[in-house]
Amino acid sequence: MDYFRQLSSALAKGINPLPGYSIGDPVLSYDGKSIWKLHDGVRKEDQVSVSIFLLDTSHASPAQIAMAQHAVRKLRSVRFPHVLKFLETSEAQGVIYLAVERVTPLATILDAWRNGKPKNLSSTAWIAWGINQLASAAAFLNEQVHSVHGNIHRNSVFISPGGEWLLGGFETLSTVDEMDWLAQYGSETPSAQENLPPELQYGWRRIAPDPIHAIDSYAIGALAVEAFNNKFPADLTNFSAGRIPSSLHPLLKRMLLPTPAARLSSAELVAAGAHPNGFLQSNELTRAGTLMEEFRVADAFRKEGILIELEELQTRIAPSFVQYRVLPILVEAFCSTPSGHGGMGALDLSTRVLLPLMLGLAKELSTQEWTQALGPTIFGAYTTPYPSLRAALLVGLPIYKNHLDAKTVGARIWPAMTTWFDDRNEAVRGAVLTSIPILLPHLSERVLNNDLLRLLAKTQQDSTPLLRIQTTELLGKITPHLTAATRANVLVPAFSRSLKDTYEQARLAGVEAFAQNEESFDGEASAKSVLPALAPYLVDKNKEVREKAHNTLQQYMGKALSHAATLSTVESELPAPTEMAGHTRTRYTRTDTASRSAFSSFWSVAAGNAASALGDWALAQIDADEAALQTAKAPEVLTPQGQQPEPAPLPLLEQRPADHGMSLGKKSVQDTIVPDAFQTQRDRPVLQVPKLATTKLTPAAHPKPPAATTMPTVRPMAPPQPASTLAAATRSAPTASPAVPTPKSTTPLPTPKPGLSKEEKMAQLQKLREERRTVRNTQFTNL
Numbered sequence: 001m002d003y004f005r006q007l008s009s010a011l012a013k014g015i016n017p018l019p020g021y022s023i024g025d026p027v028l029s030y031d032g033k034s035i036w037k038l039h040d041g042v043r044k045e046d047q048v049s050v051s052i053f054l055l056d057t058s059h060a061s062p063a064q065i066a067m068a069q070h071a072v073r074k075l076r077s078v079r080f081p082h083v084l085k086f087l088e089t090s091e092a093q094g095v096i097y098l099a100v101e102r103v104t105p106l107a108t109i110l111d112a113w114r115n116g117k118p119k120n121l122s123s124t125a126w127i128a129w130g131i132n133q134l135a136s137a138a139a140f141l142n143e144q145v146h147s148v149h150g151n152i153h154r155n156s157v158f159i160s161p162g163g164e165w166l167l168g169g170f171e172t173l174s175t176v177d178e179m180d181w182l183a184q185y186g187s188e189t190p191s192a193q194e195n196l197p198p199e200l201q202y203g204w205r206r207i208a209p210d211p212i213h214a215i216d217s218y219a220i221g222a223l224a225v226e227a228f229n230n231k232f233p234a235d236l237t238n239f240s241a242g243r244i245p246s247s248l249h250p251l252l253k254r255m256l257l258p259t260p261a262a263r264l265s266s267a268e269l270v271a272a273g274a275h276p277n278g279f280l281q282s283n284e285l286t287r288a289g290t291l292m293e294e295f296r297v298a299d300a301f302r303k304e305g306i307l308i309e310l311e312e313l314q315t316r317i318a319p320s321f322v323q324y325r326v327l328p329i330l331v332e333a334f335c336s337t338p339s340g341h342g343g344m345g346a347l348d349l350s351t352r353v354l355l356p357l358m359l360g361l362a363k364e365l366s367t368q369e370w371t372q373a374l375g376p377t378i379f380g381a382y383t384t385p386y387p388s389l390r391a392a393l394l395v396g397l398p399i400y401k402n403h404l405d406a407k408t409v410g411a412r413i414w415p416a417m418t419t420w421f422d423d424r425n426e427a428v429r430g431a432v433l434t435s436i437p438i439l440l441p442h443l444s445e446r447v448l449n450n451d452l453l454r455l456l457a458k459t460q461q462d463s464t465p466l467l468r469i470q471t472t473e474l475l476g477k478i479t480p481h482l483t484a485a486t487r488a489n490v491l492v493p494a495f496s497r498s499l500k501d502t503y504e505q506a507r508l509a510g511v512e513a514f515a516q517n518e519e520s521f522d523g524e525a526s527a528k529s530v531l532p533a534l535a536p537y538l539v540d541k542n543k544e545v546r547e548k549a550h551n552t553l554q555q556y557m558g559k560a561l562s563h564a565a566t567l568s569t570v571e572s573e574l575p576a577p578t579e580m581a582g583h584t585r586t587r588y589t590r591t592d593t594a595s596r597s598a599f600s601s602f603w604s605v606a607a608g609n610a611a612s613a614l615g616d617w618a619l620a621q622i623d624a625d626e627a628a629l630q631t632a633k634a635p636e637v638l639t640p641q642g643q644q645p646e647p648a649p650l651p652l653l654e655q656r657p658a659d660h661g662m663s664l665g666k667k668s669v670q671d672t673i674v675p676d677a678f679q680t681q682r683d684r685p686v687l688q689v690p691k692l693a694t695t696k697l698t699p700a701a702h703p704k705p706p707a708a709t710t711m712p713t714v715r716p717m718a719p720p721q722p723a724s725t726l727a728a729a730t731r732s733a734p735t736a737s738p739a740v741p742t743p744k745s746t747t748p749l750p751t752p753k754p755g756l757s758k759e760e761k762m763a764q765l766q767k768l769r770e771e772r773r774t775v776r777n778t779q780f781t782n783l
Helices: 002-012 062-077 106-114 123-144 176-185 214-229 249-255 266-274 284-295 300-316 319-335 343-361 367-373 375-383 387-395 397-403 406-417 426-442 445-459 465-477 484-499 504-516 523-539 543-565 593-606 610-631 723-731 758-782
Strands: 021-026 037-043 048-056 086-092 095-101 157-159 165-167 578-580 583-587
Touching: 021 048, 048 062, 062 086, 062 095, 062 176, 106 157, 106 214, 123 165, 123 214, 123 266, 123 284, 214 249, 214 266, 249 266, 284 300, 284 319, 300 319, 300 343, 319 343, 319 367, 319 375, 343 387, 343 397, 367 375, 367 397, 375 387, 375 406, 387 397, 387 426, 397 426, 406 426, 426 445, 426 465, 445 465, 445 484, 465 484, 465 504, 484 504, 484 523, 504 523, 504 543, 523 543
Parallel strands: none
Antiparallel strands: 021 037, 037 048, 048 095, 086 095, 157 165, 578 583
16 A cells, blocks of 8 residues: 555655654554554564554545544543553654554454354453443543543454453544534444444434433443354344353343433443442452452552462463463562561562462463563572572472573573572572473583582582482483583492492482483493492392392493403414514513512502602612622723723613603503613713714713603613724724724722612612713713
């Protein structure tokens, strides 16, 4: 339509035809039911939903334009609880805009019922309650404003989000002095023929000002019959009750009498409903509304009685009524405790009665409706310091768990709950453990595998046995949510800790946790970790623990044996001896005392006694040197020219790392290969290599003790070779080099005397190291 194009064009140019409001999608079900088009909208100031009526003057008749302007003027001046609430109006781009509170046409609901949508248990009570509200609005217009509405039908009545019936359609509203307006435009509305009284069947010119309620009372009666029975009866003067309450049926028949003066007025209908035996006395919605008004001003004792009565009515109250009429008052009362006036008595009322009732009333709401009505209140309450309120929030968690998401849990619920694991109140700690399985789907992987496990490790040592049992059971439940690495590192220690509990049922819970989480352990873990942990409890004092441990061990034993059957049966063999650089190298198996001592020191290092291991290795090295001196003496070798013998080359020893720190690691095969010749370290001369043209002499580094965490290797040393052998090797080199001057002979280092004590040997070893360091520095100086 043209006005839609005009509206879109205005919005595209930045022109807002209705300042302060955003115009949304049209309500298509309302098309053709009125001179207006209905749209959803939003008030920009506070994002409150509204409804906006529009009339395109370029496609409207002069009578429709006049009625639209008349309706805006009348609605602006009339303020009543059961009348549409006027918000804003404007006229731009040839379109009249009227903003009111968010509503739904009653015709939309009646059409849904007529098309087969079932009514709920509160539908009958809701219709009677709504008819009473319409009658109250009409009575106000008739008796207080002295006006005739003249346009009451299914398309001029609207439903608020809270389920209240609101009267609109003020296009023909006329005072006693404006009857000409009603007579002129009464027949111009699209639904003018609906609910038309008999006296107007032949034209609106026959309107009589007395009684003033006659037209509106007849229209309300006809609308009530249609709402209850989904259709009009063939004869409104004599119709059956159908679904109309028995107490209301005769009153409606009086409102539909053909004689205007005999009809029951709207004010009389309202009074009849409020009568002790009236049709509203047993109405749940009316009773709930009355209780809510009384709740605002009642004392603590009366408030508890009101809440108990509301709890009995909750299954018969429409969800929309609960959301917009009941919950706001309850939330207001909940947020006002315990500060200020209520004290601890109000806190007790809130935690014991008010909070459970709020959650029960809201359980039928959608997630969006629940979040809007209760979300800020419930999530904000998690910051409370009161243990009773903490426990109440967690006890009610199953009721509102479907309205939670990961963002809300991670930002508002979990951070507060982490401090509740240490709460002094045992009920709070127990409620926290009970609520964890509900929150598991919304917790992040980091929280599950780190934060939660750390907190559960504390509760596993709780002073209350039942909480320790509950923690073990919870660990078994969260296993599927943990990563494989976390399961391998955490579950066995966690379950094993419960097995050491002095409380029998706690030990039984630990055994059952192993039994229920068999899939979390492979065959190797079963054999190395699970079976050793469970075996001691085959002889537990408690028979039930013994039996359960036996059955669980059978499970894991079968798993371990199945894994063992898949392992290889081929034994690995050591490689054969090898020859390298003219020397026959064999594997050296150390069986002497020093080697055994060195090997023992390796295991001491693995156990954390590194200092002791290093001392044992040093003593073993001194013992090996003494044994080598007694069995192998280096012969004196002279050169043919009578010169001093040249130093013998050093034996082939492994290269040690530069640092002196302790480290763990595997030794390669070459690390265990040593030459056949043995020579003590104290008698070993420094190797002198003939100087080549571009090569400098490099003194051989003295072997250093191995790292404390590496198994020491005692290597036999080769006897000194004759100088002639070295000279021959030098002459056979392909590149000639000048003769290397013979270095000054060094004095042999003293040998520690046998039979020394451990302290003396250590002192001797330190002295040997200092002498060797001096010799090495002298050699570098000579070079």
